[in-house]
Amino acid sequence: xxxxxxxxxxxxxxxxxxxxxxxxxxxxxxxxxxxxxxxxxxxxxxxxxxxxxxxxxxxxxxxxxxxxxxxxxxxxxxxxxxxxxxxxxxxxxxxxxxxxxxxxxxxxxxxxxxxxxxxxxxxxxxxxxxxxxxxxxxxxxxxxxxxxxxxxxxxxxxxxxxxxxxxxxxxxxxxxxxxxxxxxxxxxxxxxxxxxxxx
Amino acid sequence: xxxxxxxxxxxxxxxxxxxxxxxxxxxxxxxxxxxxxxxxxxxxxxxxxxxxxxxxxxxxxxxxxxxxxxxxxxxxxxxxxxxxxxxxxxxxxxxxxxxxxxxxxxxxxxxxxxxxxxxxxxxxxxxxxxxxxxxxxxxxxxxxxxxxxxxxxxxxxxxxxxxxxxxxxxxxxxxxxxxxxxxxxxxxxxxxxxxxxxxxxxxxxxxxxxx
Numbered sequence: 141x142x143x144x145x146x147x148x149x150x151x152x153x154x155x156x157x158x159x160x161x162x163x164x165x166x167x168x169x170x171x172x173x174x175x176x177x178x179x180x181x182x183x184x185x186x187x188x189x190x191x192x193x194x195x196x197x198x199x200x201x202x203x204x205x206x207x208x209x210x211x212x213x214x215x216x217x218x219x220x221x222x223x224x225x226x227x228x229x230x231x232x233x234x235x236x237x238x239x240x241x242x243x244x245x246x247x248x249x250x251x252x253x254x255x256x257x258x259x260x261x262x263x264x265x266x267x268x269x270x271x272x273x274x275x276x277x278x279x280x281x282x283x284x285x286x287x288x289x290x291x292x293x294x295x296x297x298x299x300x301x302x303x304x305x306x307x308x309x310x311x312x313x314x315x316x317x318x319x320x321x322x323x324x325x326x327x328x329x330x331x332x333x334x335x336x337x338x339x
Numbered sequence: 340x341x342x343x344x345x346x347x348x349x350x351x352x353x354x355x356x357x358x359x360x361x362x363x364x365x366x367x368x369x370x371x372x373x374x375x376x377x378x379x380x381x382x383x384x385x386x387x388x389x390x391x392x393x394x395x396x397x398x399x400x401x402x403x404x405x406x407x408x409x410x411x412x413x414x415x416x417x418x419x420x421x422x423x424x425x426x427x428x429x430x431x432x433x434x435x436x437x438x439x440x441x442x443x444x445x446x447x448x449x450x451x452x453x454x455x456x457x458x459x460x461x462x463x464x465x466x467x468x469x470x471x472x473x474x475x476x477x478x479x480x481x482x483x484x485x486x487x488x489x490x491x492x493x494x495x496x497x498x499x500x501x502x503x504x505x506x507x508x509x510x511x512x513x514x515x516x517x518x519x520x521x522x523x524x525x526x527x528x529x530x531x532x533x534x535x536x537x538x539x540x541x542x543x544x545x546x547x548x549x550x
Binding site: 142143144145161168172205208209212215216219220223224228232236239240241242243244246247248250251252255256259275276278279280282283284286287289290291294310311314315317318319321322323324325326328329330331332333335337 | 346347348349350351352353354355356357358359360362363364366367378381385389397401402404405407408409410411412415416417418419420421422423424425426427480481482483484487488490491494505508509512513516517519520522
């Protein structure tokens with residue numbers, strides 16, 4: 141499973157997931173609600189660039205993340221420019237980009253397993269209203285192991301189509317994929333029940 | 340995953356497998372010929388029609404928690420915490436509510452899903468409900484008014500209507516090909532046995548996927 145995580149040994153990598161979430165979350169909140177001028181926006185941008193450099197992501201890492209959200213940013217910018225004066229359109233668009241980049245930094249510097257543990261810990265207090273954090277953690281782990289299985293189903297169907305010269309479409313592709321997937325779910329369910337997994 | 344809709348092993352398996360399916364549909368190149376349509380929202384709507392409201396919503400929640408944990412499982416390889424602070428976060432919340440609405444309407448009784456009820460459910464849940472969550476969040480984050488934001492999201496409406504239509508066709512086709520897929524929650528064993536048996540008799544279990 142490919143994760144967004146980029147291994148490293150920066151201060152941000154070493155920070156525990158929970159504290160990192162709080163720290164970057166606070167920064168995101170501050171940048172989001174502050175009534176920016178071009179100057180404070182520039183300062184915020186400098187903070188984001190510095191954070192990427194500290195995290196060992198470099199300017200290339202910064203650009204890579206920017207490129208991923210570029211369609212969204214362009215879409216936002218177009219409608220900002222249609223409805224708002226260019227100054228506030230620029231400030232809003234850049235602010236949105238900065239906030240997304242900061243949040244991406246969490247995922248770039250935190251291993252998926254550490255984030256999953258943090259999520260489980262965050263959900264544990266909800267046991268009072270009946271949320272079973274351990275059950276959710278099991279579901280998340282189960283889903284991660286199932287994804288490659290579904291990918292292999294999809295590949296088989298595409299290969300079979302190619303061999304027969306069938307043009308893949310929603311019905312010829314998704315219906316067989318759904319059937320195989322739900323069959324697999326039934327087998328998996330029996331296996332879980334046989335091992336006494338019940339809530 | 341609260342105490343009230345309590346899930347057995349079969350439910351957990353369906354939730355996990357469907358969450359994985361939605362993720363895989365998001366990685367596929369766009370299907371549908373001329374109009375580029377990512378298949379991910381198809382998966383979201385299908386979660387409601389196939390799994391029903393609660394297991395369907397749980398599947399979406401599982402997918403989104405994995406995205407939050409740093410896996411790029413959304414269409415186009417997007418993922419990570421950044422998704423949850425972007426202007427489109429409301430649509431992700433809307434997915435959960437939308438699937439519940441779809442499930443409640445389409446799976447109101449245990450009978451075979453009709454075109455009419457499935458269409459109404461998919462449009463109300465998969466489009467109206469999702470936009471009803473998506474637009475206010477987008478407006479709040481971008482600073483535009485609700486009207487202006489609604490206008491900007493009209494861009495996506497034709498694609499979403501096509502996906503809704505495809506979802507209806509896929510749901511009915513799945514019912515013919517593998518009615519067991521719609522199996523009831525293991526919460527009500529007495530009802531489950533009846534409905535699964537009759538529907539399994541409609542189409543023999545030997546129906547192979549045309550893959």
